Amino acid sequence: xxxxxxxxxQIGDAAILNGVTFxxxxxxxxxxxxxxxxxxxxxxxxxxGFVLPEKGTxxxxxxxxxxxxxxxRAELGIGRVFQSFGIFRExxxxxxxxxxxxxxxxxxxxxxPWSSSSRAIxxxxxxxxxxxxxxxxxxHKAGALSGGQMxxxxxxxxxxxxxxxxxxxxxxxxxxxxxxxxxxxxISRVQSLGxxxxxxxxxxxxxxxFSKRVIVLDQGRIILEGTPEExxxxxxxxxxxxxxxxxxxxx
Amino acid sequence: xxxxxHLAILVGIYLILAQSFNVTVGLxxxxxxxxxxxxxxxxxxxxxxxxxxxxxxxxxxxxxGLVSALSAFLLGGIxxxxxxxxxxxxxLAFSSIVSALLVNWKSVTRGVLGIPGIPRPExxxxxLNDESSFLGLVVAVxxxxxxxxxxxxxxxxxxxxxxxxxxxxxxxxxxxxVRLINTTAFFVSAFFAGIAGSLFAYxxxxxxxxxxxxxxxxxxxxxxxxxSPGSFWGCxxxxxxxxxxxxxxxxxxxxxSILGPMRQxxxxxxxxxxxxxxxxxxxxSQREV
Amino acid sequence: MxxxxxxxxxxxxxxxxxxxxxxxxxxxxxxLKILNFAHGHLMMSGAYLFxxxxxxxxxxxxxxxxxxxVGALILALLTLFVFVAPFQRYSTVLPLxxxxxxxxxxxxxxxxxxxxxxxxxxxxxxxxxxxxxSVYITPLQIAIISSAVVILAACAYLLHSTSFGRRVRxxxxxEVGAQALSINVRNTTVVVFSLSVVLSVYAGIMVxxxxxxxxxxxxxxxxxxxxxxxxxxxxxxxxxxxGCYILGMVENLGVGLDLGEYSLPAGYKDAFAFVVxxxxxxVRPQGLVSWRRRTA
Numbered sequence: 001x002x003x004x005x006x007x008x009x010q011i012g013d014a015a016i017l018n019g020v021t022f023x024x025x026x027x028x029x030x031x032x033x034x035x036x037x038x039x040x041x042x043x044x045x046x047x048x049g050f051v052l053p054e055k056g057t058x059x060x061x062x063x064x065x066x067x068x069x070x071x072x073r074a075e076l077g078i079g080r081v082f083q084s085f086g087i088f089r090e091x092x093x094x095x096x097x098x099x100x101x102x103x104x105x106x107x108x109x110x111x112x113p114w115s116s117s118s119r120a121i122x123x124x125x126x127x128x129x130x131x132x133x134x135x136x137x138x139x140h141k142a143g144a145l146s147g148g149q150m151x152x153x154x155x156x157x158x159x160x161x162x163x164x165x166x167x168x169x170x171x172x173x174x175x176x177x178x179x180x181x182x183x184x185x186x187i188s189r190v191q192s193l194g195x196x197x198x199x200x201x202x203x204x205x206x207x208x209x210f211s212k213r214v215i216v217l218d219q220g221r222i223i224l225e226g227t228p229e230e231x232x233x234x235x236x237x238x239x240x241x242x243x244x245x246x247x248x249x250x251x
Numbered sequence: 252x253x254x255x256x257h258l259a260i261l262v263g264i265y266l267i268l269a270q271s272f273n274v275t276v277g278l279x280x281x282x283x284x285x286x287x288x289x290x291x292x293x294x295x296x297x298x299x300x301x302x303x304x305x306x307x308x309x310x311x312x313x314x315x316g317l318v319s320a321l322s323a324f325l326l327g328g329i330x331x332x333x334x335x336x337x338x339x340x341x342x343l344a345f346s347s348i349v350s351a352l353l354v355n356w357k358s359v360t361r362g363v364l365g366i367p368g369i370p371r372p373e374x375x376x377x378x379l380n381d382e383s384s385f386l387g388l389v390v391a392v393x394x395x396x397x398x399x400x401x402x403x404x405x406x407x408x409x410x411x412x413x414x415x416x417x418x419x420x421x422x423x424x425x426x427x428x429v430r431l432i433n434t435t436a437f438f439v440s441a442f443f444a445g446i447a448g449s450l451f452a453y454x455x456x457x458x459x460x461x462x463x464x465x466x467x468x469x470x471x472x473x474x475x476x477x478x479s480p481g482s483f484w485g486c487x488x489x490x491x492x493x494x495x496x497x498x499x500x501x502x503x504x505x506x507x508s509i510l511g512p513m514r515q516x517x518x519x520x521x522x523x524x525x526x527x528x529x530x531x532x533x534x535x536s537q538r539e540v
Numbered sequence: 541m542x543x544x545x546x547x548x549x550x551x552x553x554x555x556x557x558x559x560x561x562x563x564x565x566x567x568x569x570x571x572l573k574i575l576n577f578a579h580g581h582l583m584m585s586g587a588y589l590f591x592x593x594x595x596x597x598x599x600x601x602x603x604x605x606x607x608x609x610v611g612a613l614i615l616a617l618l619t620l621f622v623f624v625a626p627f628q629r630y631s632t633v634l635p636l637x638x639x640x641x642x643x644x645x646x647x648x649x650x651x652x653x654x655x656x657x658x659x660x661x662x663x664x665x666x667x668x669x670x671x672x673x674s675v676y677i678t679p680l681q682i683a684i685i686s687s688a689v690v691i692l693a694a695c696a697y698l699l700h701s702t703s704f705g706r707r708v709r710x711x712x713x714x715e716v717g718a719q720a721l722s723i724n725v726r727n728t729t730v731v732v733f734s735l736s737v738v739l740s741v742y743a744g745i746m747v748x749x750x751x752x753x754x755x756x757x758x759x760x761x762x763x764x765x766x767x768x769x770x771x772x773x774x775x776x777x778x779x780x781x782x783g784c785y786i787l788g789m790v791e792n793l794g795v796g797l798d799l800g801e802y803s804l805p806a807g808y809k810d811a812f813a814f815v816v817x818x819x820x821x822x823v824r825p826q827g828l829v830s831w832r833r834r835t836a
Contacts (some may be wrong), residue, residue, distance in 0.1 A: 280633075282633055282636060309591065329818060329819070329821055329822050333821060335632060335633075336575050336632070336636075336774070337774075337821060339575065340575070340766055340817060341771060341818065341821045342818065343766070343817075344763070344766075344813075344814040344815075344817035344818050344821075345769075345814070345818065347763055347813075347814040348811060348814040348815065348818070350807065351807075351810060351811035351814065352811075353809060355807035355811070357805075362807075363732065414636070417716060438569075440814040459741055464642055464756075465759055466648075467646070468640075469640050469643075469644045472637060472640065473641075476637065490653050508651075508655065508656060509652050510654045511648075511651075512647070512648035512649070512651035512656075512755075513648065513652060515644050515647070515648040516644070516645060516649060516652070518644070519641040519642075519643065519644040519645045519648070520641075521643075522637070522641045523623070523638060523641045523645075526627065526634060526637055526638055526641070527627075529628065530627050530630045530631075530704075531630055531636060532715065533631065533633075533634060533637075534631045534633035534637070535630075535631055535632055536631050536632055536633075
């Protein structure tokens with residue numbers, strides 16, 4: 001479904017990605033881990049189209065999308081959940097969902113608030129809000145929600161938009177431990193709907209509960225690939241995360 | 252009585268002008284400093300259209316809107332590629348070019364002398380010769396324009412515009428062509444600015460560049476900021492309030508050379524106060540990915 | 541119209557005045573990261589202060605200059621602490637709005653106090669031009685050009701050879717980094733901003749002698765400084781100064797050259813700055829769009 005080959009990205013003088021190659025099958029869930037600055041978010045930005053790679057190609061459903069603008073990729077079904085929250089804080093919960101749903105209908109059909117399409121979209125948005133327990137808060141500003149609720153809203157918004165591939169950038173960042181479970185539940189629901197998911201996550205345990213496959217990124221390269229179990233036991237990974245400096249000192 | 256009619260007409264023209272400005276600056280948070288240029292273009296198209304080309308009132312008003320909108324479309328093509336400060340600079344440069352043309356393109360605009368003798372609007376046999384019948388036209392145009400803009404403010408288009416104002420990356424990730432949306436907002440906004448300009452030219456029967464000075468831009472900004480950017484009803488209330496605010500000054504014995512600057516001073520002090528009170532909420536910075 | 545050497549002398553004079561205005565504009569952008577839309581208006585107000593002291597109060601030249609400097613400093617501090625600092629940390633757009641408000645306040649205030657008509661500072665014998673070859677030049681023009689050179693050289697020395705200059709450049713580069721090095725951002729900002737206002741007021745006084753003063757002149761000079769800065773790069777001081785002289789050339793040659801039917805009327809002189817801005821933005825937006833940010 002997604003095929004990335006030899007992706008190079010340079011920002012200023014810094015090489016961010018140095019030849020990233022991997023592919024993902026439909027329905028798969030792949031975890032992406034790696035230390036800070038290893039290029040995880042930049043990889044997502046490349047996939048979303050916010051930055052253009054210097055070299056390499058991205059194929060989505062057998063079509064090359066390397067040079068497509070971000071909105072066109074989204075229309076093809078690439079959804080994104082941002083690390084720093086991509087919800088519109090100044091807008092209500094309902095409006096956030098409506099923006100997503102209206103992306104699929106023409107502007108003209110939703111121009112009048114009393115048209116049947118507009119009303120249908122409003123009902124659908126309410127329905128989605130209810131699915132993540134925000135039925136009571138549809139008219140609250142999204143910025144007033146808790147971190148966990150914002151995350152739930154953002155994921156369900158991508159689902160409402162009709163994304164096929166979910167790019168989740170640290171979905172548990174800024175989420176209380178209690179709400180983490182709810183987020184995990186929602187992600188597994190996304191999975192069960194047959195969607196493809198890429199998750200950037202620091203918490204290997206969290207990743208393990210969804211994915212059979214993990215990619216480890218370091219300094220813009222994929223250095224390891226395998227099951228979460230293998231990763232856990234891998235010395236190299238331990239070294240990257242916990243003690244590169246220490247091991248160097250030993251050497 | 253005439254004075255009240257005059258005020259009502261003035262308020263009507265500013266209602267259209269400010270509400271259309273609210274589309275770009277309020278909903279889209281696009282710091283567009285070229286709105287008065289659209290207003291000026293509308294006024295001059297009506298003046299020249301009726302005097303030189305013999306167009307009738309309906310033709311003049313429509314073409315005022317369209318020419319203004321097209322110029323904004325061109326400007327949008329350049330300026331909307333730019334971010335932040337560059338966007339403000341680009342729109343400022345555009346509005347300055349329009350002012351320079353009004354003053355210097357003497358063979359067409361007669362420069363600072365202005366264009367006198369713009370005929371009163373007429374529809375077939377119906378001639379709007381006196382002030383109160385002109386007020387009727389203004390009320391009708393304002394009702395239609397604000398009606399259309401109200402629908403726009405409640406529509407999905409406004410939602411996307413507000414969404415991209417806050418986080419354009421998230422808007423793009425929801426499949427929205429942000430540049431197209433912003434260009435459309437520019438187009439619509441300038442169209443109504445042109446209509447307002449047309450009404451203005453018909454009302455005064457005489458236009459010159461001084462009516463479209465940069466201080467007018469600051470006044471519009473004041474209206475939108477005071478009414479809370481993006482709020483339809485807030486903008487209407489603040490238009491009425493701010494257009495009428497300096498009027499009591501007329502009844503005090505002040506020389507007219509001081510009256511104009513004093514009005515500007517009053518508006519900018521109001522602007523500054525409101526910005527200070529709302530500094531945390533107004534124009535929040537864009538989020539980066 | 542004039543001969544080419546004559547036009548070049550005029551261009552140098554105009555460019556020097558623009559450079560004196562734009563130095564402060566560019567430094568302010570570098571340090572504060574805001575476009576000060578009231579910059580030209582501060583210049584205009586300062587020049588009117590000088591008019592007040594030297595013509596209305598009939599003070600001697602040095603005394604008037606001293607009083608004007610004090611006035612300009614007060615104006616600079618007021619601007620910084622009332623119109624810029626309280627808003628800057630909330631949004632990048634707010635200072636644009638508040639400096640616009642300040643611009644209108646200054647313009648209307650000066651119009652109310654001095655009237656909207658032009659005022660001229662009398663330079664007496666300094667306006668009597670003499671002839672070198674085929675070129676007419678006034679002592680005032682020589683004074684403007686040479687003082688600009690001296691002032692720009694002094695700025696170069698200040699910025700590139702003193703610890704203060706290194707601090708300013710560090711702040712322009714990265715404010716957080718500069719703070720980490722315990723640079724007193726606030727003090728540096730105050731000094732830089734005061735310097736910008738004083739320099740532009742000096743330029744305003746020169747304009748008053750060379751041509752005349754008008755309450756509405758401020759906006760035009762802000763745009764000239766903007767155009768020069770767009771040419772030279774936002775926050776790039778030396779690029780901006782080169783941009784000023786280029787703009788001076790373009791304006792004077794553009795309306796001065798006799799192209800027969802295609803000669804531009806002199807009124808278009810000011811429009812070049814706007815066209816320059818739009819053209820540069822049209823041709824080179826790639827360096828200006830902020831998407832290619834470093835992201836972790």
